[in-house]
Amino acid sequence: MFKSLKITCDQATTICDKNQYGEASLLEKLKLNLHFIRCKICFKYTKQNMTLTKIYKGHARSCQHVNHCMPDNAKDLLKEEFEKLQAQ
Numbered sequence: 001m002f003k004s005l006k007i008t009c010d011q012a013t014t015i016c017d018k019n020q021y022g023e024a025s026l027l028e029k030l031k032l033n034l035h036f037i038r039c040k041i042c043f044k045y046t047k048q049n050m051t052l053t054k055i056y057k058g059h060a061r062s063c064q065h066v067n068h069c070m071p072d073n074a075k076d077l078l079k080e081e082f083e084k085l086q087a088q
Contacts, residue, residue, distance in 0.1 A: 007031045012042040
């Protein structure tokens with residue numbers, strides 16, 4: 001029975017990534033936690049992955065008010081350059 005709960009490190013990192021987005025099943029989470037008992041590298045990977053996710057979410061929230069659009073005058077200049085290139 002326990003043999004079916006063993007997973008490789010590749011499977012553990014995949015489950016870790018799925019877990020970050022809430023897509024991992026209860027069985028997958030159990031397998032992952034059992035894997036952590038014998039593999040500290042995967043445990044560290046998961047911890048670092050969670051830290052990066054928190055940092056990214058914090059950064060994403062802080063730059064929501066920033067306008068990421070190209071100004072109209074820059075768009076017009078780009079259109080002109082594109083039309084010049086097509087005419088050649």
